Amino acid sequence: MSISYWRLKDRYYRLIGVSCEDCKSEFFPPVHVCRRCGSRKLVDRDMPRTGKIVTYTELRETLAGFEDQEPMLLCIVQLENGVKVLGQIVDTTVENLSIGDKVKAVFRKIQEHGSSGQIFYGYKFVKA
Amino acid sequence: MRRVYVASVGYTTVGDHWNKSILDLAVESGFKALAGAAKIKPEQLVVGNMFSGLSSRQEHLGALVANGLGLTGLPAFKVEAACASGGMASLTAFNMIRSGQIDSALVLGVEKMRDLDPGEISQALCTAESAEYTQFFGASFVSLNAMLARLYMYEFDVTRADLSAFPVIAHRNAVHAPHAQFRKEISYEDVARSMIISDPLRLLDCAPVGDGAAAMLLVSEDVAGDVNGPLVEIASAESATNRFSFYERDDMLDFAATKLAAHKALKSSGLSISDVDYLEVHDAFSAVASLSVEALGLSKRGQGARDAREGKYDCDGGLATNCFGGLKGRGHPVGATGIYQIAETYLQLTGKAGENQAKDVSVGLAQNIGGVDTTAVVHVLKRN
Amino acid sequence: MKTHYDVGIAGYGVYLPLYRLPTTEIARVWKGGGAGPNKEKAVASIDEDSSTMAVEAARRAMDMAEVSRLGAIFVGTESKPYAVKPTSTIVAQALGQHFVLASDMEFACKAATEAIQVIRGLVGSGMIQNGLAIGVDTAQGRPGDDLEFTTGSGAAAYVLSRSSPETLATVEAGVSYVTDTGDFWRRQNEKYPRHLSRFTGEPAYFHHVETSVKQLFEAYGLKASDFTYAVFHQPNPRFPVEVAHRLGFKAEQIKTGLLNPMIGNTYSASSPMGLAAVLDEAKPGDRVMIASFGSGAGSDAFALRVTDAIEKKRKKAVKVADLISKNTKIDYATYAKFRGKFTK
Numbered sequence A: 001m002s003i004s005y006w007r008l009k010d011r012y013y014r015l016i017g018v019s020c021e022d023c024k025s026e027f028f029p030p031v032h033v034c035r036r037c038g039s040r041k042l043v044d045r046d047m048p049r050t051g052k053i054v055t056y057t058e059l060r061e062t063l064a065g066f067e068d069q070e071p072m073l074l075c076i077v078q079l080e081n082g083v084k085v086l087g088q089i090v091d092t093t094v095e096n097l098s099i100g101d102k103v104k105a106v107f108r109k110i111q112e113h114g115s116s117g118q119i120f121y122g123y124k125f126v127k128a
Numbered sequence B: 001m002r003r004v005y006v007a008s009v010g011y012t013t014v015g016d017h018w019n020k021s022i023l024d025l026a027v028e029s030g031f032k033a034l035a036g037a038a039k040i041k042p043e044q045l046v047v048g049n050m051f052s053g054l055s056s057r058q059e060h061l062g063a064l065v066a067n068g069l070g071l072t073g074l075p076a077f078k079v080e081a082a083c084a085s086g087g088m089a090s091l092t093a094f095n096m097i098r099s100g101q102i103d104s105a106l107v108l109g110v111e112k113m114r115d116l117d118p119g120e121i122s123q124a125l126c127t128a129e130s131a132e133y134t135q136f137f138g139a140s141f142v143s144l145n146a147m148l149a150r151l152y153m154y155e156f157d158v159t160r161a162d163l164s165a166f167p168v169i170a171h172r173n174a175v176h177a178p179h180a181q182f183r184k185e186i187s188y189e190d191v192a193r194s195m196i197i198s199d200p201l202r203l204l205d206c207a208p209v210g211d212g213a214a215a216m217l218l219v220s221e222d223v224a225g226d227v228n229g230p231l232v233e234i235a236s237a238e239s240a241t242n243r244f245s246f247y248e249r250d251d252m253l254d255f256a257a258t259k260l261a262a263h264k265a266l267k268s269s270g271l272s273i274s275d276v277d278y279l280e281v282h283d284a285f286s287a288v289a290s291l292s293v294e295a296l297g298l299s300k301r302g303q304g305a306r307d308a309r310e311g312k313y314d315c316d317g318g319l320a321t322n323c324f325g326g327l328k329g330r331g332h333p334v335g336a337t338g339i340y341q342i343a344e345t346y347l348q349l350t351g352k353a354g355e356n357q358a359k360d361v362s363v364g365l366a367q368n369i370g371g372v373d374t375t376a377v378v379h380v381l382k383r384n
Numbered sequence C: 001m002k003t004h005y006d007v008g009i010a011g012y013g014v015y016l017p018l019y020r021l022p023t024t025e026i027a028r029v030w031k032g033g034g035a036g037p038n039k040e041k042a043v044a045s046i047d048e049d050s051s052t053m054a055v056e057a058a059r060r061a062m063d064m065a066e067v068s069r070l071g072a073i074f075v076g077t078e079s080k081p082y083a084v085k086p087t088s089t090i091v092a093q094a095l096g097q098h099f100v101l102a103s104d105m106e107f108a109c110k111a112a113t114e115a116i117q118v119i120r121g122l123v124g125s126g127m128i129q130n131g132l133a134i135g136v137d138t139a140q141g142r143p144g145d146d147l148e149f150t151t152g153s154g155a156a157a158y159v160l161s162r163s164s165p166e167t168l169a170t171v172e173a174g175v176s177y178v179t180d181t182g183d184f185w186r187r188q189n190e191k192y193p194r195h196l197s198r199f200t201g202e203p204a205y206f207h208h209v210e211t212s213v214k215q216l217f218e219a220y221g222l223k224a225s226d227f228t229y230a231v232f233h234q235p236n237p238r239f240p241v242e243v244a245h246r247l248g249f250k251a252e253q254i255k256t257g258l259l260n261p262m263i264g265n266t267y268s269a270s271s272p273m274g275l276a277a278v279l280d281e282a283k284p285g286d287r288v289m290i291a292s293f294g295s296g297a298g299s300d301a302f303a304l305r306v307t308d309a310i311e312k313k314r315k316k317a318v319k320v321a322d323l324i325s326k327n328t329k330i331d332y333a334t335y336a337k338f339r340g341k342f343t344k
C-alpha cells in the first residue's frame, strides 16, 4: 500500500488525470485507451478542482481502517470538464448536502496505518 | 454445438456456518449434486468463488475441493468475477461441454464470509471495485450502491416505499424456502425503519452476509441418457462487462453489461424476453434489482421498483421472480450466488420447488452480476 | 540583517479549519464552569494535520503570487505528523515543485518567521527567485492543562520574491534574537508539551519580544509611531496587548492582527496569520511591524512596507476575517474525537 500510494501521489495530491492527444478528451481515473476515439496516446493533465455533486451518501459502516471517520460522507463529483470522481466530502453533514451542490477539491488525510505506519494523503471535497 | 443440461443440483443452507470451513461447505453441496446423478462421473470441476484468499487464506480452490470430494486427479480450477463468480463458473463449464471438449462437469460456487469481522467483510467485498480510486478513499461496496440508489430515486422520483418493494417480496418468498437465510416476512415499515447502513440504503435494502455453497452437475446431450432425474437445458449462457466503476459511466443508471449479456443470451437461445416465465435477478440491493429488471427490458426505465410494488414480479400472479427469496431473502454468499440462482431455476422448471413452486414455468433467466453491473452473466434455461 | 536585493511578499495564504471549540466547553469539562482567556479556538478536523493545512495555505499563497517556480519550501511547525520524514516534501509534491530546497523548521511558535528570515536571505542573495515559508500547527495541550484553552490549529503561507511591481509588500528590515530559556518544551516521543506556568511571561515572551523589537528600532532608526499596524505573537489575548503597550504601540495599531480571542494560539501560524489579516486591509505605503516569539527562546521582528500592488493582489485573497467568521461550533466530545484525545 505504501508503495502503490507513492506511485499515485500526483493523482491523489493534484488530481492529475489524462488527456487524449488525438481528441482532447479527459479522464480521471486515468485510462490506457481513450474512451472516445480509442487512441492510446494519453498524457497527464491537471483536472479542474471544482465541480458539482452528482450523488452522495453517509456511510455508517466503514471499511476496516476508516472506523475513526465514521460516519463518512462520500460523493461522486462531476468536475468542470465533465469527468466524474469519487471522494469523501468533509466539513459538512448529510443534512446539508443536495445533488447539484458546488464543491471544490481539498487536500486531506485519507487513511493512516496505525500510529507507527505511513499516512496517506489525497483529495477530498468540501462545499464551495 | 451440443446441448448442455443441468442434471442435478445440491446446496447448503445459507447463513452463519460457524462450524464449517469453506471446504466443508463446498464438499457438502458437491456430494448432494453428485448424488443426484450417480452415474455421471464429472470430467471437470469448476469452482466459483470471490475472496477465499481473504476470508480463509486459501487459494487453489480447484484442487482443494477436488481432493475434498475424493476426486483427486480430476481437472479443477477456480473462476473469479466478484459476485458473478458463480455464474461465470457455470458459463465456463457450459462452454467446455457445449464445444465438445468434455461431457460432464461439476460446477460449484462457495463463499465463506463469516470468518471475517464486519469491517473485513466490507473490505473483501470492495475488492470488486477499484483499489486505487474507490477502496483507497474508504468507499465500501454498500456506499457505492447507496449512491446509485440515491441517483435512481432522484432521477425517476422513486419513493422510499417503491424501493422497499423488492426486499419485501424477497422476504415473503423466502419464508417457505428451506435453505434461505431469512425465513421471515418483513413489512414496508420494517424496511423504512431499519438501521441506516449508507443513506438512503438501510439494513433491509441490502442482501445479508452469509456462508453457503451450491453445486450442480452439467452434462452434454451425449451422456444425458445416464441421468435418472429430470433435466433442464441451459439454452444459453453469456456474459458482458461494463466500464469498471459505475461513476466512470456516462449513464450511471444503465446496467449496460446486463443488457448486453441478456441480449446475447436470448439471441443465441432463439428466445425473446417475453418467453421468460421464471426470473432470477441479482437483488443484492433494492435499487440494483430495479435497475436489473429495467436492463432486461421487463420494466420501463425508472419503473422497476414501482412495477415490483404493483405486483409485476410476484411469484403468485406476476412474472415469477426470485421465488426462493433471491439474494435478499435466500442470502448472498457471493461466489455461490450465481449457482444458487441456476439451481433454484432448475427446481422451478422441473416442478421440484415445493412450496415455492411457481405455476406453469418453462423458460427461466438468471442474471448474476459482479460489482455494480461491472460483470454480468445471464443464463437462459428451458424445461426439457 | 540586510539583503543584497530587496525582498518582498508576492503572495500570502491562510488556512483555518472549519471547527471551533468554545473555551466554555473546556471549562465545563475540566473546571466545572467558566471560560478560558480566549472565546474559541480553531480545531483541525479528524482528517487534518499540519501537512494538509500547510498545503491548503500554500495553494492560496501560490494562487496570489502567480509564480511558476519556487526555489525553497520551508515549513515551520512543532506538530509534524512524522517525527522523521519531512512535511515540506509533501507540500512540494502537492504543489508540483521539485527543484527546491525543502526543509522543516522547528522553533516552537516562531518557526515560520525563522523560515521567512531564511528565505529572505536566499532570495535577497540572488540564490533563488522565489521561496515559500509556511507556518502551521495543530497545537495540542494536555487535556485539562490551562494550555488547552488556547492551543489552536491553522496555517499561513508566504511567497517571498525579489521586490518588483508584483510584490505587495517589501521587507524593509528584520532582526532575530535568541537565548537558551526553558519556558516550554516537549521531549521526543511525548504527545503533549510541558511549560513552566508564569515563567513563560517575563523571562520568556516579554524579554525576547521586547528585545527583538527594540533591536529592530535601534538598528533601522524606527519607532512605534512609524507603523500603521503591529502584529505580535499571541499565545493568549493578554500578552500581545501588554507587550505592544510596553513598546509604545497604541491599541488601534494591533487590533487588526490580534486573532487569539477568536481562534486561540495557532503557534507557528499565529503572528504570520495576524500579518495576513493586516495585509487583507492595509493601504499602499502602510508600514507593518511583526514580531514573533518561540519558546526556547527567541523572537524575529520585521518591518514591512505595503506597496501599490496590494490592491490588485489581494483580490485573490481568501480573507482571514471570512475564514474566522465561517465556522462550525463543536463540543468537547467531538474535539476529543477529532484530535485523538483519550482514545489510546
Ligand SMILES: [Zn+2]
Pocket (backbone or CB within 6 Å): A020, A021, A022, A023, A024, A025, A034, A035, A036, A037, A038, A039
Ligand atoms: Zn481520444
